[in-house]
Amino acid sequence: MKWFGALLILLATTWSGFEASRQLSERPRQLRQLKIALQALEAEIMYGHTPLAEAALHLARQLAFPFSRFFERFAEKLQTGETSVHEAWEDSLRAIWRATALKQGEFEVMKQFGETLGQYDRVAQQKQIALALVHLDREEQDALEKKARYEKMAKSLGFLVGLLLIILLI
Numbered sequence: 001m002k003w004f005g006a007l008l009i010l011l012a013t014t015w016s017g018f019e020a021s022r023q024l025s026e027r028p029r030q031l032r033q034l035k036i037a038l039q040a041l042e043a044e045i046m047y048g049h050t051p052l053a054e055a056a057l058h059l060a061r062q063l064a065f066p067f068s069r070f071f072e073r074f075a076e077k078l079q080t081g082e083t084s085v086h087e088a089w090e091d092s093l094r095a096i097w098r099a100t101a102l103k104q105g106e107f108e109v110m111k112q113f114g115e116t117l118g119q120y121d122r123v124a125q126q127k128q129i130a131l132a133l134v135h136l137d138r139e140e141q142d143a144l145e146k147k148a149r150y151e152k153m154a155k156s157l158g159f160l161v162g163l164l165l166i167i168l169l170i
Contacts, residue, residue, distance in 0.1 A: 017158015024147045038136070039133070045122060070096045074088055089113075
């Protein structure tokens with residue numbers, strides 16, 4: 001019975017290490033996806049002259065979860081007309097944020113971008129998108145650095161903590 005419990009402890013801690021490692025590798029991927037989404041939004045606004053709700057629907061069809069859900073929800077809120085663009089953006093952002101591997105810094109960048117969305121003409125909006133992309137580039141570099149530094153350690157640490165617990169308990 002002790003060995004069964006020890007195996008469960010080892011499996012649980014190893015799984016937690018692998019989950020932490022997955023979060024570290026998922027963050028840069030999602031940041032790239034978010035940057036691509038903003039670039040596509042810029043193209044829709046600047047060159048397609050597409051209304052914001054329609055552009056958001058186009059993006060929702062092109063992107064993977066969770067950002068597809070974000071733009072889908074954003075488009076729905078804009079089409080109902082019950083809220084402002086800023087409120088629709090922030091509400092949609094909060095709704096999907098827990099499903100992402102992104103951190104508070106990225107949330108703040110996206111929230112600030114949402115405050116400017118729809119407030120300016122196309123040229124000024126393009127500058128706001130470029131500013132958000134610069135901030136997301138910085139966050140992506142930080143995420144890649146952390147991934148390189150801590151990904152392997154998180155996997156090993158999960159396993160080793162499990163071994164330590166087993167040794168202490170037996």
